[in-house]
Amino acid sequence: MGDSWIAREISLSPRIVFPNKILPYLLVAPQLAITLVFFYWPAGQALYQSMLRQDPFGLRTRFVWFANFRKVLADPAYLNSIHVTVVFSLATAIVAMGVALLLAVMVEKAVRGKGLYRTLLIWPYAVAPAIAGMLWLFLFNPSIGSLAYLLRSLGIAWDPLLNGTHAMILLVSAAAWKQISYNFLFFVAGLQAVPKTLIEAAAMDGAGETKRFWTIVFPLLAPTTFFLLVVNTVYALFDTFGIVHAVTGGGPGKTTETLVYKVYNDGFVNLILGDSAAQSVILMAIVIALTAIQFRYVERKVHYG
Amino acid sequence: MKFFGFAAGVAATLTLLSTTSAFAVTQISWWHAMTGANAEVVDKISKDFNASQSDYELVPVFKGTYPETLNAGIAAFRAGQAPDILQVFDVGTGVMMAAEGAIKPVAEVMTGAGMTFDKSQYLPGIVGYYSKPDGTMLSFPYNSSSPILYYNKDIFQKAGLDVNNPPKTWNEVWEAAKKIKASGAASCGYTSTWLTWIHLENFAAWNDVPWATQQNGLAGGDVELKINAPIFVNHFQALTDLAKDGTFKYGGRTSEAKQIFLAGECGIFTESSGGLGDIVKSGMNYGIGQLPYDTDAKGAPQNTTPGGASLWVFGNKSDEQYKGVATFFAYLSKTDVQEYLHQKSGYLPVTLAAYEATKKSGFYDKNPGRETPILQMTGKAPTDNSKGVRLPNLPQVRDIQNEEFEKMLAGQQTAQQALDNAVTRGNAAIEEALEN
Numbered sequence: 001m002g003d004s005w006i007a008r009e010i011s012l013s014p015r016i017v018f019p020n021k022i023l024p025y026l027l028v029a030p031q032l033a034i035t036l037v038f039f040y041w042p043a044g045q046a047l048y049q050s051m052l053r054q055d056p057f058g059l060r061t062r063f064v065w066f067a068n069f070r071k072v073l074a075d076p077a078y079l080n081s082i083h084v085t086v087v088f089s090l091a092t093a094i095v096a097m098g099v100a101l102l103l104a105v106m107v108e109k110a111v112r113g114k115g116l117y118r119t120l121l122i123w124p125y126a127v128a129p130a131i132a133g134m135l136w137l138f139l140f141n142p143s144i145g146s147l148a149y150l151l152r153s154l155g156i157a158w159d160p161l162l163n164g165t166h167a168m169i170l171l172v173s174a175a176a177w178k179q180i181s182y183n184f185l186f187f188v189a190g191l192q193a194v195p196k197t198l199i200e201a202a203a204m205d206g207a208g209e210t211k212r213f214w215t216i217v218f219p220l221l222a223p224t225t226f227f228l229l230v231v232n233t234v235y236a237l238f239d240t241f242g243i244v245h246a247v248t249g250g251g252p253g254k255t256t257e258t259l260v261y262k263v264y265n266d267g268f269v270n271l272i273l274g275d276s277a278a279q280s281v282i283l284m285a286i287v288i289a290l291t292a293i294q295f296r297y298v299e300r301k302v303h304y305g
Numbered sequence: 306m307k308f309f310g311f312a313a314g315v316a317a318t319l320t321l322l323s324t325t326s327a328f329a330v331t332q333i334s335w336w337h338a339m340t341g342a343n344a345e346v347v348d349k350i351s352k353d354f355n356a357s358q359s360d361y362e363l364v365p366v367f368k369g370t371y372p373e374t375l376n377a378g379i380a381a382f383r384a385g386q387a388p389d390i391l392q393v394f395d396v397g398t399g400v401m402m403a404a405e406g407a408i409k410p411v412a413e414v415m416t417g418a419g420m421t422f423d424k425s426q427y428l429p430g431i432v433g434y435y436s437k438p439d440g441t442m443l444s445f446p447y448n449s450s451s452p453i454l455y456y457n458k459d460i461f462q463k464a465g466l467d468v469n470n471p472p473k474t475w476n477e478v479w480e481a482a483k484k485i486k487a488s489g490a491a492s493c494g495y496t497s498t499w500l501t502w503i504h505l506e507n508f509a510a511w512n513d514v515p516w517a518t519q520q521n522g523l524a525g526g527d528v529e530l531k532i533n534a535p536i537f538v539n540h541f542q543a544l545t546d547l548a549k550d551g552t553f554k555y556g557g558r559t560s561e562a563k564q565i566f567l568a569g570e571c572g573i574f575t576e577s578s579g580g581l582g583d584i585v586k587s588g589m590n591y592g593i594g595q596l597p598y599d600t601d602a603k604g605a606p607q608n609t610t611p612g613g614a615s616l617w618v619f620g621n622k623s624d625e626q627y628k629g630v631a632t633f634f635a636y637l638s639k640t641d642v643q644e645y646l647h648q649k650s651g652y653l654p655v656t657l658a659a660y661e662a663t664k665k666s667g668f669y670d671k672n673p674g675r676e677t678p679i680l681q682m683t684g685k686a687p688t689d690n691s692k693g694v695r696l697p698n699l700p701q702v703r704d705i706q707n708e709e710f711e712k713m714l715a716g717q718q719t720a721q722q723a724l725d726n727a728v729t730r731g732n733a734a735i736e737e738a739l740e741n
Binding site for chain 1: 382400403404407557558712738
């Protein structure tokens with residue numbers, strides 16, 4: 001029955017009009033319910049909580065309007081956290097995308113065993129962020145890490161526990177490593193879409209390998225690169241809590257305390273719920289802005305394929 | 306079909322039976338954060354308690370790390386689903402105390418259930434820490450520890466130091482550490498876990514100097530940190546100077562430095578007495594000494610303050626549940642239970658009787674060093690400076706101190722600057738926490 005009326009509608013009119021007024025709403029109801037319960041309700045709670053000052057147990061509550069926001073935005077630690085996040089996100093995105101592109105180009109050139117290389121390079125994506133963090137922590141642990149030993153024998157005083165730059169390098173390595181596989185996959189697909197004829201024509205005109213890459217391949221990869229830039233930035237901003245938690249815990253000092261980690265630390269360790277909620281509302285605004293940028297500019301201006 | 310009908314009937318009867326028995330027994334929930342050998346102790350104690358009587362059933366539930374357990378308890382309270390008993394680590398004590406409407410003091414739980422509760426039977430240093438200024442005991446000390454000094458005897462031998470005579474003062478530690486480094490016996494002389502707990506909170510108590518005003522926050526009210534006094538500055542400057550050439554090696558904010566000591570990198574190590582298990586397990590030729598004190602301090606050594614965790618009872622429960630909790634605490638105070646807990650877990654016994662019994666059993670003769678943390682904590686009657694520290698936001702204040710220490714050890718600031726910053730930022734955070 002259901003099939004027949006849909007078929008009739010399709011055959012009769014170019015636009016599909018559901019004859020039943022309730023059924024469509026019923027069909028989207030589960031999705032709407034999930035969105036309401038898991039997205040709008042918590043977001044509303046966060047917004048409400050961000051205007052409260054409360055003790056951890058919720059025994060004493062004061063409504064303070066935007067005082068928490070004013071406090072957070074005037075806090076040098078928060079401004080430092082913004083700085084840390086920008087450095088961390090950019091470094092992670094650049095390293096993750098640069099290495100992935102290099103690997104993808106290399107694999108494309110391989111004559112034999114392309115499939116094997118690809119599979120092996122995609123594997124790390126299956127590793128959970130916290131586990132990736134622990135792996136790197138062990139490798140670079142000043143006492144027991146094998147890579148730390150190597151660095152020290154090269155005469156580098158490797159100390160991510162006290163040296164903020166070292167800690168940041170460690171964090172970026174772990175976060176980028178985790179994302180390389182994902183980027184690799186997209187770059188491989190992007191490279192395959194580059195028409196061979198263009199490259200061959202350029203080769204015949206005498207363009208060298210480097211020239212061909214920068215003037216033909218790279219511009220044609222632009223849609224992939226833009227897409228990955230947004231995805232990687234969002235990943236570095238919001239998806240790296242596990243790595244920060246496992247590797248540095250925000251230290252030394254506050255040199256690796258990202259915005260997301262600060263929300264956790266202020267809310268769940270220091271139990272300052274109002275500040276933490278205000279920070280998560282600010283983060284929410286950032287996500288909305290990023291998504292808007294992606295839809296408005298990236299999706300429109302970059303032509304796919 | 307007939308068979309199914311029969312099975313359903315049996316199932317229904319069984320359900321009915323089990324429900325009736327559940328009604329007769331009052332369940333007492335206990336959320337804890339114990340892992341490994343200590344989790345086995347929790348399970349054994351619970352099982353034994355349940356077997357010892359038939360009115361109550363104690364149900365222990367593991368809730369993650371200490372901070373996670375505290376958060377789970379707070380979240381559950383906010384949702385109206387608080388457990389009966391919650392294990393809260395020392396640092397969370399101030400948080401719980403500030404929540405007067407949420408908890409019920411252990412002293413009231415005991416007397417309310419008609420039990421006699423004699424505070425004098427418990428180790429005074431521990432009980433004092435978990436009591437209100439007026440002496441009312443608020444939580445039940447379950448696992449208490451104290452920082453002590455460990456040293457690697459093989460490294461001491463190689464460096465030409467006396468293996469039977471560990472350093473007693475901080476100056477002796479610095480000298481021994483330099484000798485270890487200079488002689489090449491090890492790549493580092495000294496390392497320590499928990500700089501905040503050992504080098505600030507216990508340092509203050511052990512040397513009988515104030516960590517903060519208002520009896521280190523125990524008397525309540527507006528608390529101001531006093532950790533930038535000269536004795537602290539000198540201590541941390543010495544530590545910073547030693548860190549420059551690696552004679553002192555920083556391991557991290559909590560107990561990460563244990564790895565460094567276990568790897569044989571450093572010769573001397575300060576850490577909680579609760580960390581003994583791992584050192585024994587490593588097979589190291591180790592020795593134990595008292596926590597070092599500062600020779601500039603007049604009253605030193607005074608006494609150390611307890612770390613570890615205590616059991617808190619939530620408010621708004623039925624009388625029957627409180628009776629169950631009181632019965633359990635009375636059971637937990639029994640000498641044989643305390644003896645088991647102390648000898649198995651490495652934490653301190655809570656009652657004097659259990660301590661005496663362990664002493665008589667010859668346990669300390671066989672396990673030298675196990676008595677050191679008890680002697681440290683009970684050697685002298687605690688002063689206003691040595692009953693422990695308490696703030697509504699101690700985790701945050703410790704974070705601030707750690708951040709400043711890390712900048713200091715990285716050579717970005719002097720000890721004076723680090724401690725001044727820690728005081729300014731800490732006081733601001735305390736003031737704000739009190740406002741809430």
